[in-house]
Structure formats: structure tokens, C-alpha cells
Amino acid sequence: AQAKVIKISHQFPGGTIDEGDFRDRLVRKFAAEVEKKSGGALKFEIYPAASLMKAVPQYKALSTGALDMSLYPLAYAGGEFPAANLTLMPGLITSYEQGLRWKDAPIGKELVRLLDERNVKIVTWIWQAGGIASKGKPLVTTDDAKGMKVRGGSREVDLMTKAAGAAVTNVASNEIYSAMQSGVLDAAVTSSTSLISFRLHETSDFLTAGRKHSFWFMFEPLLMSKKTFDALTPAQQKLVMEVGASLEKFGMDAAKADDERVVEVYTKAGRKVRDMDQVAFEKWREVAKASAWKDFEEKVKDGKALFGMAVAVK
Amino acid sequence: MSTLQIGILFGVATFVALFSGMPIAFAVGGVALVFMLLYMPGETVGLVAETLYSELDNFVLLTIPLFVLMGAAIGKSRAGGDLYSSLNRWMGRIPGGLGAANVMACSVFAAMCGSSPATCSAIGSSGIPEMRKRGYSSGLAAGIIAAGGTLGILIPPSLTLILYGVVTEQSIGKLFMAGVGPGLLLTALFIAWVVIQFRREQAHARVQSSNTEILRVESFTWREKFETIPRLAPFIAIIVIIMVALYGGWATPSEVAGIGAFASLLMVMMIYGCWRWTEMKAILGGTVRESTMVMMIIAMSFLYTYVMSYLHITQEVATWMVGLPLGKWGFFVAANILLVVLGFFLPPVAIILMVTPIILPALKAHGIDLVWFGVVMTILMEMGLIHPPVGLNLFVINSIAPDIKLSEIIWGTLPFIVLMVLAIVLLAFFPDIAMWLPNNVK
Amino acid sequence: MLAAWRQFSRAVTAINTLTGYLSGVLIVICSGVLVFEVVVRYWLNWPTDWEIEMSIMLLIVATFMSAAFTQASRGHVGIEVLDALLSERANRWRNGLGDILSMAFCIFIAWHAWKFFHEAWSEGKMSNTAWAPKLWPAYLFMALGMTMLSLQMLVQLGDQHIHQHREDEE
Numbered sequence: 001a002q003a004k005v006i007k008i009s010h011q012f013p014g015g016t017i018d019e020g021d022f023r024d025r026l027v028r029k030f031a032a033e034v035e036k037k038s039g040g041a042l043k044f045e046i047y048p049a050a051s052l053m054k055a056v057p058q059y060k061a062l063s064t065g066a067l068d069m070s071l072y073p074l075a076y077a078g079g080e081f082p083a084a085n086l087t088l089m090p091g092l093i094t095s096y097e098q099g100l101r102w103k104d105a106p107i108g109k110e111l112v113r114l115l116d117e118r119n120v121k122i123v124t125w126i127w128q129a130g131g132i133a134s135k136g137k138p139l140v141t142t143d144d145a146k147g148m149k150v151r152g153g154s155r156e157v158d159l160m161t162k163a164a165g166a167a168v169t170n171v172a173s174n175e176i177y178s179a180m181q182s183g184v185l186d187a188a189v190t191s192s193t194s195l196i197s198f199r200l201h202e203t204s205d206f207l208t209a210g211r212k213h214s215f216w217f218m219f220e221p222l223l224m225s226k227k228t229f230d231a232l233t234p235a236q237q238k239l240v241m242e243v244g245a246s247l248e249k250f251g252m253d254a255a256k257a258d259d260e261r262v263v264e265v266y267t268k269a270g271r272k273v274r275d276m277d278q279v280a281f282e283k284w285r286e287v288a289k290a291s292a293w294k295d296f297e298e299k300v301k302d303g304k305a306l307f308g309m310a311v312a313v314k
Numbered sequence: 315m316s317t318l319q320i321g322i323l324f325g326v327a328t329f330v331a332l333f334s335g336m337p338i339a340f341a342v343g344g345v346a347l348v349f350m351l352l353y354m355p356g357e358t359v360g361l362v363a364e365t366l367y368s369e370l371d372n373f374v375l376l377t378i379p380l381f382v383l384m385g386a387a388i389g390k391s392r393a394g395g396d397l398y399s400s401l402n403r404w405m406g407r408i409p410g411g412l413g414a415a416n417v418m419a420c421s422v423f424a425a426m427c428g429s430s431p432a433t434c435s436a437i438g439s440s441g442i443p444e445m446r447k448r449g450y451s452s453g454l455a456a457g458i459i460a461a462g463g464t465l466g467i468l469i470p471p472s473l474t475l476i477l478y479g480v481v482t483e484q485s486i487g488k489l490f491m492a493g494v495g496p497g498l499l500l501t502a503l504f505i506a507w508v509v510i511q512f513r514r515e516q517a518h519a520r521v522q523s524s525n526t527e528i529l530r531v532e533s534f535t536w537r538e539k540f541e542t543i544p545r546l547a548p549f550i551a552i553i554v555i556i557m558v559a560l561y562g563g564w565a566t567p568s569e570v571a572g573i574g575a576f577a578s579l580l581m582v583m584m585i586y587g588c589w590r591w592t593e594m595k596a597i598l599g600g601t602v603r604e605s606t607m608v609m610m611i612i613a614m615s616f617l618y619t620y621v622m623s624y625l626h627i628t629q630e631v632a633t634w635m636v637g638l639p640l641g642k643w644g645f646f647v648a649a650n651i652l653l654v655v656l657g658f659f660l661p662p663v664a665i666i667l668m669v670t671p672i673i674l675p676a677l678k679a680h681g682i683d684l685v686w687f688g689v690v691m692t693i694l695m696e697m698g699l700i701h702p703p704v705g706l707n708l709f710v711i712n713s714i715a716p717d718i719k720l721s722e723i724i725w726g727t728l729p730f731i732v733l734m735v736l737a738i739v740l741l742a743f744f745p746d747i748a749m750w751l752p753n754n755v756k
Numbered sequence: 757m758l759a760a761w762r763q764f765s766r767a768v769t770a771i772n773t774l775t776g777y778l779s780g781v782l783i784v785i786c787s788g789v790l791v792f793e794v795v796v797r798y799w800l801n802w803p804t805d806w807e808i809e810m811s812i813m814l815l816i817v818a819t820f821m822s823a824a825f826t827q828a829s830r831g832h833v834g835i836e837v838l839d840a841l842l843s844e845r846a847n848r849w850r851n852g853l854g855d856i857l858s859m860a861f862c863i864f865i866a867w868h869a870w871k872f873f874h875e876a877w878s879e880g881k882m883s884n885t886a887w888a889p890k891l892w893p894a895y896l897f898m899a900l901g902m903t904m905l906s907l908q909m910l911v912q913l914g915d916q917h918i919h920q921h922r923e924d925e926e
């Protein structure tokens with residue numbers, strides 16, 4: 001029989017299986033492993049750097065079956081699937097281990113069920129911590145935020161930083177570099193890996209590292225369209241899920257490694273690195289509770305119940 | 315059917331549709347749609363409106379209408395004529411001086427704007443009619459603006475260089491600096507050609523004793539020259555405001571489009587008294603006609619890009635090329651050819667995203683400096699903007715000056731493409747043209 | 757019949773001319789929004805979390821709502837090399853066919869844009885930003901713009917046909 005070709009798209013820089021952005025490497029590992037174990041019955045075409053479609057609409061494409069797979073920050077789907085915003089809720093997740101425990105907890109089961117209704121399957125659970133690059137002064141505590149022009153990059157983070165008194169501003173992601181260089185932007189919040197790939201170490205002065213404590217944990221799973229999944233044989237379905245799960249450890253280790261690597265890169269570029277401590281984290285969480293958390297509980301259908309399940313995971 | 319066969323069919327269909335005379339936007343979009351219906355799953359067709367919208371949902375791209383408004387405000391009011399007659403008093407004695415001034419205006423504008431069609435439109439709106447008024451042939455006037463406009467993506471800030479930097483993990487700061495030298499080199503080459511061609515057109519006019527306008531040598535006293543300064547002041551003020559806004563941390567490169575448009579409109583209203591409806595009508599009508607034309611082509615070419623990417627055509631060709639047994643320079647030439655051919659149909663951003671990840675390992679293996687290659691690649695992308703069949707800048711000019719035939723624009727632009735090839739050859743032999751600045755400035 | 761067509765044709769062109777100029781006004785408003793953004797952010801340190809998104813919507817609406825206006829003056833550029841090579845009759849057929857294909861394409865896109873709008877409207881789809889505007893208005897104007905563009909093409913095809921018919925009779 002002819003091999004079935006599965007298209008995997010993602011927005012991160014492309015490299016090889018051994019080198020480059022770990023999110024791209026994870027996808028390539030997945031493809032190579034499944035291709036090998038399926039005896040070549042399943043083949044993959046990988047589209048890095050949003051070279052197939054824009055980042056945000058990947059979710060819709062998955063749910064309609066127009067796209068087979070994507071490594072996707074689930075919170076991007078928050079416009080049509082508001083519950084997804086829980087997966088980038090500032091201050092909610094405190095460690096990688098806690099994030100991965102979602103998988104077997106009620107919140108994880110509920111998330112799987114909600115996504116199933118929307119024709120999307122989670123193949124690999126991946127969480128990633130983030131930090132802050134800033135210019136002029138460090139942004140570590142909630143007090144630092146006052147009057148700083150901050151790009152949060154997501155609805156929930158913006159709600160929180162705004163509540164902390166920051167002048168939240170909305171700069172296109174491909175303009176963060178120039179905006180930071182000229183001073184339009186004082187600070188940008190994103191994942192450790194993206195802090196490196198956006199090359200903000202060239203234009204910022206400070207890094208607030210997320211390796212110890214971070215209010216920013218994002219869920220960016222490897223997803224598959226249910227349409228694609230259902231078209232596989234039961235043995236292939238099993239294979240996909242097994243290989244997917246087997247990469248969770250790689251994802252976590254690589255994400256942790258990037259939390260350290262970002263510190264190296266910024267230090268080497270002569271930037272000053274600050275770690276967020278427990279006290280600062282708690283303060284951010286207080287602000288988040290009163291803003292982003294509250295907003296979610298009030299506005300999202302079953303928001304309270306979902307939140308209850310999420311905070312129950314220790 | 316194999317990917318290669320589909321790819322060839324896709325290319326042939328595109329040529330037929332484009333040369334059928336259909337509007338570019340609908341020809342490109344139509345071909346994409348037909349191939350979607352034939353070779354792609356129905357679900358992708360169901361998302362066609364979403365695909366179009368999500369590609370347009372990009373503020374950097376959407377600065378084009380704003381820059382067009384800026385150009386139209388000046389070009390469709392008396393401001394443009396005033397600017398050029400003042401410039402002419404300073405440059406009138408130099409043969410081709412006004413053309414050279416236009417090239418320089420393009421490169422100054424390029425330093426404020428990251429988009430090539432936008433640069434082309436903003437300078438061309440008044441530049442082209444004023445040059446033609448002074449006897450420049452339509453082809454030369456069009457070529458100057460089309461080619462000068464391409465500098466928008468080479469001289470920093472440049473959107474394509476930022477993208478390239480992220481994709482290849484190169485310092486964007488270094489890439490920006492590396493763009494300066496070649497940007498100046500191209501400016502100089504363009505000016506040299508303008509002067510040569512202008513003299514030839516003058517000589518031709520002398521023999522034919524036609525086109526007396528080009529032969530008129532105007533001479534102005536210093537007094538007459540200095541009289542123009544108050545008239546130039548508002549334009550200089552706008553340039554200063556934009557530069558300060560951009561480099562002083564007020565605004566991002568995209569946001570300055572809004573400032574430029576607003577300031578220009580304010581200027582023509584206050585200083586040139588253009589606030590009657592008839593005058594505004596000309597500015598607004600011209601703006602939407604031109605910007606919509608360009609934006610529709612861009613939107614539809616994204617649909618086209620999506621189909622080409624989905625069918626894996628570009629990627630397979632690039633993979634095939636990487637597999638060829640070539641040496642360093644053989645590979646370099648092959649990569650150049652590939653990028654030029656892709657430039658026939660695809661916009662720069664799409665080419666960078668699709669091709670760079672595939673050729674990157676080979677570039678590294680051949681020991682090609684990635685910052686240097688980024689600059690070469692940008693010049694190749696610039697060529698794509700002015701060579702047929704889909705050359706966005708050509709269409710911008712066609713829209714600014716509808717009475718110039720597209721074929722005339724293309725012929726007028728051709729020499730500039732040759733100059734760009736020359737610039738790439740020079741860069742290959744003297745890489746320091748690009749690399750001196752990033753290597754020596756910390 | 758002919759009179760009714762004429763009236764219809766004139767009405768479509770008039771509406772499209774009006775929306776064309778209004779689109780120009782939208783671009784001007786957008787430049788004002790951006791100046792506002794820059795001023796309040798730089799000098800007053802206000803949060804500016806809606807201006808860029810608003811600008812994007814204004815510019816997309818302006819683009820689609822002026823497509824028909826641009827078509828009315830044949831402003832969508834094409835490559836006209838065959839004009840000089842073919843006979844007048846062949847050109848007429850070729851251009852007519854090109855117009856019909858262009859129209860078919862635009863109708864297809866318009867149809868899908870209406871579905872796109874309807875979905876966003878019935879689901880109350882919002883943008884996932886702190887500002888969180890509803891998305892259906894922008895989609896509505898995309899659908900409307902493509903529809904008016906298709907109508908403008910239809911009107912031009914009809915007018916041309918009538919014109920040609922006249923000439924052939926004379």
C-alpha cells in the first residue's frame with residue numbers, strides 16, 4: 001500500500017533532528033520514530049516557521065481536518081475555545097512536574113474531552129516556562145511593572161500586567177526586536193526558547209529568568225486532528241499515542257535545559273540576569289488572582305469548575 | 315501525479331492565467347483555487363476565507379495603505395509639484411539630477427519603512443509625473459521608482475531581514491548593518507545608470523529634435539535656490555518627525571506609517587489648503603484604488619503560496635537542489651537561480667519561510683557566511699519585486715501612472731535588474747561591502 | 757428590461773463609489789488611531805492594547821470595501837501583452853472570458869466569506885486579546901466587499917454586452 005503522508009505544522013524555527021529549537025526537534029523525533037516503527041506506512045512532511053499557515057489558525061485547521069498535526073500553544077485557540085486560556089494562566093502552574101500531572105488528573109481528562117468534542121487529540125503533553133526580557137530596568141516584582149511598557153503576548157498575561165500597573169502594549173511579534181531596540185517596548189514576556197530565538201539578548205538590558213520561579217507556564221502540546229487519527233489503523237493509532245507519550249520526558253528536559261540556556265545566552269551577551277524568587281512570584285499570583293483568574297472564572301463557560309480542577313493539581 | 319508533475323502544471327497554469335490579461339490578483343487566486351479543488355482535501359477549501367483573512371491579519375503588511383495615503387497626499391496635491399520644482403532648482407544643472415534625487419529619496423524613505431511596494435508608492439506618486447514632465451521617458455521614470463523602491467527591504471529597518479534572522483538564528487543587528495553597504499552600493503549603481511541613460515535620452519532628443527523638455531537646461535541663481543527652502547521645510551519636517559519617531563523610541567516601523575500618513579495629510583491641508591472635498595476626493599480615491607490593488611494581489615498570492623506549500627512543491631525543489639553534487643560556488647549559483655525562479659511568483663516573506671530551513675544546513679556545510687547570504691538573498695527578493703510575471707512594484711507603478719504601459723515599465727526596469735545581478739557579483743568578490751560594518755561596529 | 761438593467765447598473769456603481777471613498781476615510785481614521793497610540797504611550801504611559809488591533813480591522817475593511825470601486829475603473833492590474841498581438845475580436849473574447857473567470861472566483865470567495873462570517877457571528881467569536889473585540893464585523897465587511905466586487909464585475913460584463921450588441925447592430 002502507498003504510504004500515508006501526515007503534515008505537521010508549527011510556528012517555531014526549523015532545524016534538524018539533533019540541532020535547533022527543541023519544539024522542532026521534538027516534532028522531527030516523533031516523525032522519524034513513527035515512520036520507522038510503522039515500517040514506512042506513515043510518512044511525514046514537516047512545515048516549520050509557519051511555512052504552511054499562520055500560527056493561530058492552525059487550531060481551526062486541525063479541528064476541521066484541513067491540517068493533520070501541529071505543535072501548538074493551546075491558548076492561541078482561546079478566541080473560539082475560551083477554556084484554552086486556562087493553559088496559559090499566569091501563576092497557575094508552578095513547575096513542569098505539576099503541569100505534566102494534569103494528564104492523569106480530572107482537569108486533564110476534562111481538557112481531553114473538550115478537545116475531543118472539537119475534533120482535536122493531544123498526542124504529546126508539553127509545558128514550557130518563560131521569562132521576561134526588559135530594557136532600562138529589570139522587571140521582577142509587581143512594583144517594577146508600574147509604568148513599564150510591557151508586551152504580555154497573551155490575553156491573560158496582559159490582564160495581569162495591566163492590573164499591576166503596566167502600560168500594556170500590543171506589538172506585532174516580528175516587531176518586538178525593533179520595538180525593544182528603539183525603546184517603544186520596555187519588556188516582553190515569552191518562553192525561554194523564544195527569548196533566545198527572537199534574539200532579544202541583542203536589544204534588551206535585563207533578563208528575568210524563569211528557571212527558579214515563573215508565573216509563565218504555557219501548554220504547547222503536539223496535537224493531531226481527530227479526522228487524521230480516525231483514518232489510521234488501530235495499530236497505527238496506538239503507535240502514534242505511544243511515541244507521543246514517550247517524548248514527554250524529552251520535551252520537559254529540553255524545556256528545562258532552555259530555561260538554563262537562556263541565562264547563558266543573555267549573560268554571554270552582557271545582559272544582567274535576575275531570578276524570580278518565591279516572594280515576587282506570590283505577589284504576581286495575587287495580582288493574577290484578582291485579574292486574569294477572576295476574569296476567566298466569570299467569563300468562561302464552566303470557568304469556576306475548570307479552575308477548581310486546575311488548582312486541585314498539586 | 316508526482317509532486318514534480320503537479321508543480322510543473324501549477325507553473326504552466328499560472329503563466330497562462332497571468333498572460334491571459336486577467337487581473338493579477340484574480341489570476342493568481344483562481345489558479346490557486348483550482349489546484350486546491352483538484353489536489354487538496356475539501357477541508358482546506360472550506361477554510362479559504364479564513365486563510366485569506368488570517369494572512370491579511372498582519373499589521374506589518376497593512377502599513378501599505380498608510381504609506382500609499384502618505385504618497386497620495388503629497389502626489390495628488392500641489393505639494394508634490396512644489397517639492398520637485400524646488401528640488402529641480404538644486405539639481406537642475408546636473409544631467410539626470412532629478413532622477414538621481416528620486417533614487418536618493420527612495421533610499422532615504424527605505425530607511426524609514428520596511429516595505430518595498432510602500433516605498434515605491436510613496437516616492438513614485440509625485441516622482442514619476444514630475445520626471446516625465448521634465449522629459450524623462452516613461453520607462454526610465456518608472457524604472458527609477460520601481461528599482462529604487464526595492465531598497466525598502468534592504469536598507470534597515472527591514473522586515474525580511476528580521477524574518478531571515480529568526481529563521482537562521484543570525485544576529486538581526488548584524489543583518490541590519492550588513493544591509494547598509496549594499497544598499498548604498500545599489501543606490502550608487504542606480505544613480506550612475508540614471509545619469510548615463512538620461513544623457514542617452516538627451517542625445518536622442520537632440521538628433522530627433524523632439525522632446526525639447528529634456529534638453530532645456532535651467533539655471534538658477536543661489537538666491538532662487540535659497541528661496542525654495544521654506545517650501546522644502548515642511549517635507550524635511552515630516553522626514554525628521556518620522557526619523558525621530560522611529561529611532562527615538564516613539565513608534566515601531568509599522569506605526570510610523572500612521573504618523574507619516576497623518577503628518578502628510580495635515581501638511582497638505584494646512585499649508586496647501588487641501589481641505590475641500592474635490593481635493594480630498596482625489597487623494598482618498600487614489601489611495602484606495604492603489605492600495606486595494608496591491609493588497610488584493612498580496613492576499614491572493616498568500617492563497618497561492620499556501621497551495622504551493624501544501625503540495626510541497628517549493629520544498630521538494632529546494633531539497634532536490636540541496637542534494638545536487640555541487641561545490642561551494644556551484645551551490646551558491648544554484649541557490650541564486652532557485653530564488654530568482656521562486657521570485658517569479660512568490661512574495662519575499664513566503665520564500666524565506668519555505669526555502670531557508672531547507673537550504674540552511676547546506677549553506678552551513680559549504681561554509682557560506684549566513685549574514686552575507688542574508689543580504690544576497692534580500693537582493694534576490696528585491697529582484698523578484700521588479701521582474702515579471704508577478705513583480706509587485708511594477709504593478710504599483712502601473713497603478714500610480716496608468717497611462718504607462720506595463721511593457722514599458724518592464725523594459726525600463728530591466729537594466730536595474732542587471733545592476734542588481736552586478737551587485738551580487740560584486741558582493742561575491744568583495745564580501746566586505748556587506749560585512750565591513752557588522753564586523754567593525756560593536 | 758434594458759432600463760431596469762441600466763438602473764441596477766448605475767445603482768451598483770454608485771454604491772461602490774461611495775464605499776470606495778468611505779474606505780479612504782477609514783484609512784485616514786486609522787492613521788489618526790496610530791498617532792493617538794504613539795502619543796499616549798510615549799508621553800502619557802497609557803496602556804495601548806487595542807489600537808493595533810483596531811487598525812488592522814479598519815485596514816482590512818478598507819481593503820475589501822474598496823475592491824469594487826477599484827474594479828469600476830479597472831484598477832486591478834493585469835498583464836496586457838496579448839492586447840497588441842491578437843485581433844480586436846480575439847481580444848474581446850479573451851477579455852470577456854477573463855472577466856467571467858474573475859467573477860466566478862470572486863463569487864466563490866464571497867460565498868465562503870459569508871459562511872466564515874456566519875460562523876463567527878453565531879458562535880460569538882472574539883479576538884483572544886485583552887481588548888477582546890467581537891470578530892464578526894470585520895468578517896462581515898470581507899463578505900460584503902467580495903460580494904460587491906462580484907456585482908461590479910457582473911454589471912460591467914452586462915454593460916459591455918449591451919454596448920457590443922449595439923455596435924454590432926449599427
Ligand code: NA
Pocket residue numbers: 423424425426427428429465466467468469470471472
Ligand atoms: Na527599510
Ligand code: NA
Pocket residue numbers: 657658659660697698699700701702703704705706
Ligand atoms: Na516576481
